[in-house]
């Protein structure tokens with residue numbers, strides 16, 4: 193099947209991140225011929241250093257990446273047209289789709305949400321107001337009523353092999369210029385929006401009973417804030433205070449991002465794609481949800497936690513919920529962290545159980561391909 197995927201970068205990395213991951217998987221595992229039209233190559237280049245931002249067209253990982261500018265030439269229509277996050281397929285392309293008989297399968301890939309209504313809206317058709325075209329809404333999600341989560345076929349085996357091999361982990365740490373952490377040290381990754389209560393969290397770690405190695409991606413607003421708080425010069429790679437050692441790590445290519453999460457004991461993540469990767473990493477985590485107007489994100493956060501915390505003893509679930517809330521601006525993050533970390537073992541077991549449960553479901557790329565295949 194030929195797929196044309198359209199992606200507009202609204203902000204940050206999630207739009208490009210989800211789309212790039214999906215495009216690679218559709219080609220790599222489902223043998224699809226994929227073109228990705230994206231309007232902001234520099235964002236994609238942050239996720240994959242092989243991207244040349246000057247090129248109108250280039251082929252990487254088997255995917256033809258095309259810059260989506262105002263001069264889009266519609267040379268052909270694919271079998272499946274996928275727009276991500278309601279980015280609106282360009283008008284000339286739509287016109288050409290309408291002239292084709294039969295028209296291509298047209299799908300809009302929506303944002304991830306754990307809310308119940310998602311299952312009811314998943315795969316619903318919507319006729320175009322002017323053209324004889326039908327657009328289907330495809331929702332990622334956490335149960336079999338939805339399109340599932342992005343998960344490459346070999347991902348979990350690769351993760352397990354990484355975790356099982358001391359040598360592999362040592363090699364990983366060596367690539368960052370670091371020793372493998374000793375058994376007392378907890379490793380934490382910190383990827384979130386600039387709005388979070390990072391000051392109080394760092395203070396809790398500085399004064400905490402346990403050594404913490406905190407990894408922060410460089411060249412992000414958060415990295416600068418942490419550098420200020422640690423009172424260290426810009427450009428320094430690490431700084432220590434009390435029980436805390438902060439390490440600023442290079443922003444990694446997307447294909448190298450997972451080992452960072454696998455190698456850590458706790459992952460603070462955000463948005464959509466890093467949030468899902470942290471779940472596959474099967475370590476405890478906290479999600480900084482993308483803030484929305486009218487606090488709509490709080491509803492999404494609650495819906496996720498209602499699912500994610502199932503099976504955890506009530507008191508621990510309450511304390512875990514408090515950490516997510518604090519990470520998203522409600523309540524004291526220091527108190528929430530201090531109340532939680534003694535139960536690390538239980539959180540770890542819970543994260544593994546959740547990942548296993550999610551892995552029983554088919555993944556998003558295969559679900560999408562199956563859906564499109566049935567409609568063709």
Ligand code: TRH
Pocket residue numbers: 202203204205206207208209210238239303383409442443444445446447449462463464465466467482
């Ligand atoms: O960057 P995000 O916040 O992205 C988004 C956008 O804000 C978008 O508009 C919003 O709608 C969406 O979230 C929900 O978070 P996300 O989705 O986690 O994207 C980050 C990407 O960066 C993800 O693909 C993982 C990747 N990444 C790396 O490749 N290397 C790294 O070192 C790090 C820290 C992340």
